[in-house]
Amino acid sequence: MTTHHSTPGPPLAPWEPQGPPRRSRTAVRALLAVVLVLALTALGLYVAKAGPFARPGADGPDPAAAAQARGFLADWSHDRLDAAGARTTHPAEASRILGSFTSGLEITRPRLSAGVPREAEGGAVEVPFTARMPVKGLGTWTYTSRMPLRQAKDGDGGRWLVDWKPGLVHPRLSGVAKFRLDREDTSEPKAKDRHGKPLTSAAAPSLAPVLAQLGDGGAGPRGAIRLVDRTSGEVLRTEARFGAKEATDKVAETTLDSTWQTAAEHALAAEPEDRNASLVALRGDTGEILAVANSPATGFNRAVSGTYAPGSTFKLVTSSALLMKGVVRPDTVVDCPKQLVVGKEFHNVETSFFPDATFRKDFTESCNTAFISLRDKLAPTALGDVAREYYGIGQEWHIGVPSYDGSVPAPKDETEKAASMIGQARLQANPLIMASVTATATTGRFRMPHLVPNPKDTTKTTPLPAQVTTDLRTLMRATVTEGTAHILSDLPGEIGGKTGTAEVSDDAPNNGWMVARRGNVAIACVVEGGVTGSGSAGPILHELLSRVPGDGE
Template sequence: MGKRRRVAERRKTTPAVVGGAIAVVVAGAGIGVYTLYGGGGAAADDRAQKSAGYSEAKKTGPLSAAEVQTAAKAFLTAWQQGKPAEAAAATNDTTAATTLLTGYTKDARLKDVTLTAGTATGAKVPFSVKATVSYKGLTKPLAYDSALTVVRGATDGEPVVDWHASVVHPELKDGDTLVTGEAGAPPVKALDRDGGEMTTARYPSLGPVLDGLREKYGTTSGGSAGVELRVVRGKESKKAELSDKTLVELSKGTPGTVRTTLSPSLQAAAEKEVAKTARASVVVMRPSTGEILAVANTNHGFNTAFQGSLAPGSTMKIITSSLLFEKNLASANKPHPCPKTFTYGGWKFQNDKKFEIKGGTFKASFARSCNTAFISQAGKLKDSDLTQQAQQVFGLGLDNWAIGVSSFDGAVPVQTAAPMGASLIGQGGVRMNPLNMASVASTVKAGVFHQPYLVSPSVDHRTLATASRAMSASTLSQLREVMQYTAAYGTAAEAMAGLGPDYGAKTGSAEVDNQKKANGWFTAYRGDLAAAGVVQAGGHGGDTAGPIVASLLKAGS
């Protein structure tokens, strides 16, 4: 009877139902007003009976609306009341939830928290957050929207909140934290190559770049730190090379100044071009120096152009061709096989729509992007040949680029059998991004690898990566010939029309598992400009990424 009495007593404290909604008003510092749904109903009774010592079989099946509402109410009410342990107990990861929710008050210095739930859609419950950031006499309001999803617990099937850090704030990845205090690094004013200030208001794509510049140069560029609420990245976010992010600035720091190599006109043009297409990314650089002149992404949250890791498809054939020329396994103007299909390592490779070229030259195979022309030579190569070519000649895959912000330097792992054959045509384990492929085209144009850079090495005296060897004169001449032929008469001709004769290009399409359309790639050079772009799920590179790249090569001339 004692247990039943205590349960009854607890029920007397249940908030009153007003107009069909529960209004929870809690007195005390740091607590606001929270509006949720109707009464707890049967789900609340089940919880009461469970706490009184009753048990039942594990619940299964779809969640009812009442279960979703009850679980959301339990979590949000406890969070608002400043009871992190109680809120965490309403999730499926008590440890992680307790840590982050405790830090919400202790480390992020957030008080006067008001949570307002919206209308649930299935098991997903949106809610808004209003709070005050307070630090050493400085205060500022914070408001944002978030959402939670209710699932059945793994042990008993009871409804609980599916825990992720993004529940607390949508900018958080799992393992990240919120901290208010002196900024981790002073702000920086990023300048273009002409001395003009670069902001996200003018160039929306540059958000990740500006965050990276602050992280790299904030403490050395002459500025002083302000006070702010910021996202501090955890281990997994750091692996993904995500930078800390400012959410609220309580007091402004004094910014330092960092000059970049970006061209204001080309950057503006690049922003305009990627905005026309979903999931597009592009990089423009100068072959003679390695200077990066523009970088833009449709998605402003992640810099795919610098940090993406995608199969480059047939644009990889530039590197493979240089290898075949060096090994005397191909010659630009000599006959070369291009059958409909070719089997290697147990895999059957084919060309687009199973086309074939009878009696054609290697140049013709390159221009039309014949897969089998390359796969047919796989058995004559060592497993490590392509990897060494990419590293030694094109400076790729050594994880030693220092461009001024975080970047992925490409990967061409040593593979065997069929995956090695697939690597020759930019599939298998090969991974690149537009920065890498712009560098490949740049190397062909310049005749030697120049590591791309966004901030001049003279700013911080860092050492740029170099290649251990250059292509032979014969290899370089043939590579330029096949790329020029492709730009004039091959799969790149439509996009590159009117840009010759000092030009070269290569298209690519990279298949992705569980994606209906391939990623479309395009890399090219014209004069002292080189560029590369990708349109994810865009299909043929000549039709999607090609016009973006060609437009920027034309704009920069």
């Protein structure tokens, strides 16, 4: 008898209750298919009724009605009144009333935002909206209203139209009541210059917006929007009031100098073609502003709040970056060709060119192509870094009135980098900024410009290297004696300057710029549509400097 031996296996695990037998793979697949069908059905219901592609007539108003309401508000806010009227049941009346409402109340640009639409009686849709109406020189009037919409008859394609009635513009506007803007006469703030002389807009018209912004000692603008009877003119109620400031005897102290301010007014008035122009003059050693002037004198204070491409006047900053990095010295040869292509064609004013030019020649003749040819020597952020760290551009300035403090963004591509080298692309400045740049370049240190004594100063900057300041002063002086700022060469004193021509668009004339420095005073001027800096801003600075022999001490 044969005996069989088997290899012992692992010990048995303790006994556990066993679950139901496994389902077959076919059963599992069938169950998953059922779940998938149910999920798709639920998704279809969401899409049809509540999702982003909900069909008209599903839960909620027809999206086409809401789109028409938003289009009406967009046209109204952008002053496309005929287009807004065309979206209504009474186009001519709607466009007429919208126009008389905004112009009669001196509303500069409505800001209108739609709320959540809802279904109304008879198949209509109602869209609430908030209106924010900036009233010129006073403030913003804010209110809410509702816009009804109805679906047009089949003959008009069944599209939704705004069911026009005056009350949708404002709930109280009707055939018997309208709105009226009443302005109150206010006194001008009292102010004095650095020597204690009174400052008034009567003597210096450009100071009207400046004095209003200083605000001390005067009554701010006041007014009211009133609902009145269309027939009798009787005031039914006051809808909004603006301004509550009462006049005081306080006199605002400023850093302005009456002599410089008067000279600036005369210089701008001498501009022969009556183009918009602005200038700022300030002391280089302190940043104190001596004159702020605009032509026309009333309205927007472009000299300190405007936004312009600075053109070739910005080459002061570009040159600082190149000199600090050791890319060039004034006698370095940097060829100045007639044109250069970097994504687009760049050329010089009047397509001039100077073969084998030195950097000094490139600067004094404002050669765009030479500066652009050096773009690879600087990092993409170099100009913005130098502008901010050494010139304070883009930091927050507290000059005593609202101001725009400049922007030098990093270029998006090589074409923008090339344009930035010559003060174009998305660079933005104004005469305040460029007067400060001129002062910094020629003194070596940024001092925050200011109109009032002892301003709050949160800026942090680094002084320019002494050699860079020396080079910049030499280059600016050469631009007057032998370059594009030659118009100033017959004036006494060691005047330095830099011209600029800034492109605006393909179908608009260039803006003309010039900056100058004489003694302790730095000046910047821009002329809108001036074509060239030497031909437009140059005569203004010549007139200004010839009227004021001193240097702002």
